[in-house]
Amino acid sequence: MRFITYNTKNFRKIEYIRYLPEEVKREIDIVSRVIPFKTNNYVVDHLIDWENYLDDPIYILNFPNKNMLHPEAYQKVKHALENNLPTKELTEIITEVRMAMNPHPANQVSNVPHLNGRELTGMQHKYRDVTLFFPSQGQTCHAHCTFCFRWPQFTKELDLKFAMREIDQVAEYIRQHTEINEILFTGGDPMIMNPRTISKYIDYLIESKIPNLKTIRFGTKSLAYWPFTFIPEYNEEAGEMLAMFRRIVDSGYHLAFMAHFNHYNELGNAILSQAVQNILQTGATIRTQAPVLNHINNDSEVWARMWKDQIGLGMIPYYMFIERETGPYDYFSVPLAEVYRMYQQAAIHTGSFAKTVTGPVMSAAKGKVQILGIIDNPVNGQKYFMMQYVRHRDFTKTFQPFFMHFDKQATWVDQLKEVVPQEVMAI
Numbered sequence: 001m002r003f004i005t006y007n008t009k010n011f012r013k014i015e016y017i018r019y020l021p022e023e024v025k026r027e028i029d030i031v032s033r034v035i036p037f038k039t040n041n042y043v044v045d046h047l048i049d050w051e052n053y054l055d056d057p058i059y060i061l062n063f064p065n066k067n068m069l070h071p072e073a074y075q076k077v078k079h080a081l082e083n084n085l086p087t088k089e090l091t092e093i094i095t096e097v098r099m100a101m102n103p104h105p106a107n108q109v110s111n112v113p114h115l116n117g118r119e120l121t122g123m124q125h126k127y128r129d130v131t132l133f134f135p136s137q138g139q140t141c142h143a144h145c146t147f148c149f150r151w152p153q154f155t156k157e158l159d160l161k162f163a164m165r166e167i168d169q170v171a172e173y174i175r176q177h178t179e180i181n182e183i184l185f186t187g188g189d190p191m192i193m194n195p196r197t198i199s200k201y202i203d204y205l206i207e208s209k210i211p212n213l214k215t216i217r218f219g220t221k222s223l224a225y226w227p228f229t230f231i232p233e234y235n236e237e238a239g240e241m242l243a244m245f246r247r248i249v250d251s252g253y254h255l256a257f258m259a260h261f262n263h264y265n266e267l268g269n270a271i272l273s274q275a276v277q278n279i280l281q282t283g284a285t286i287r288t289q290a291p292v293l294n295h296i297n298n299d300s301e302v303w304a305r306m307w308k309d310q311i312g313l314g315m316i317p318y319y320m321f322i323e324r325e326t327g328p329y330d331y332f333s334v335p336l337a338e339v340y341r342m343y344q345q346a347a348i349h350t351g352s353f354a355k356t357v358t359g360p361v362m363s364a365a366k367g368k369v370q371i372l373g374i375i376d377n378p379v380n381g382q383k384y385f386m387m388q389y390v391r392h393r394d395f396t397k398t399f400q401p402f403f404m405h406f407d408k409q410a411t412w413v414d415q416l417k418e419v420v421p422q423e424v425m426a427i
């Protein structure tokens, strides 16, 4: 199967634009100068319902629209394009708009580790037992999600990328930090690399025989955006990719394939089922994760059905995230109270196997905060969120419940007022 990319440069030339009226194309052109836009022929031909594309969750997931930018920002970029401002001026306007959209939420830059006095700019080490690795060749995806929290990875102009290719230094860092037992290949999407490139990284790690390294994890949306990666009948390189997975498993590592699905519409075709079965046959485990997004999956029935479909295919629902404060956050965010109620309903309707989901969770600066419940205190008439860190920079602070004052509108933990120790007794 030939991979055809559609992006800002070529989207006017391709066949699918027959579905799009001029004004919609114009909007995509303007907004995509700020929000990286990329889709492909599988998404366009197999996932989007073009009869109702403006409400279609996968269309919204891939195609930027006017409401994703602040009205003033939209007008600025529109004005610059309509008046053919010189490239330098246009770039400055776009950079200014992007910088106002919090490109690095949760202070990710503070997680970059050092080896022998040198900064390892393609790694992050936030949690004790796991390190993230951003291989240089994996810093794009088969398509780009409009909500993406890693969007600066896809922009040339913002000098805010994490990336490196020196796997020897990554291996040495892991060897020196015996508390690390897991490496997460992330991006972008590591599965966008061809099997020869990714095998070089993987085989180096396997051959290094680092005693403390037990798990190799891939964070990827390739199953949703380009499942042909894992089907030899469609893609001549797929056999090599699956063989590399088998090498990992046969070498004694746990291979954790973390699949990102935002809607059950990404799960309903035979190509996807085939890809899932092929991966599972290598001995890998597939766990699933996604954020709750207004306009895309803000509905407990969508989540219940998505989890049930994943379980039916042999995958394990793992994380329900809360959308991070970055990019078109105002468009996609959902109040915490609403997300929690939705999680409850989705879990109730999924049944026993929903217990494998940790959610809803915010990836905040100190760690991953899970909402455990909303408590009504009949004595003082107050409401509280009960929360805990399921991951924390300081691992001794995990799994200790704490309370925050309830706020119906809040969409992130730092918008909530802390409950001080004296108040806890009243709860």
Ligand code: SF4
Pocket: 140, 141, 143, 144, 145, 147, 148, 149, 150, 151, 187, 188, 189, 220, 221, 260
């Ligand atoms: S697949 Fe992941 S990294 Fe890639 S655009 Fe989507 S959210 Fe971002």
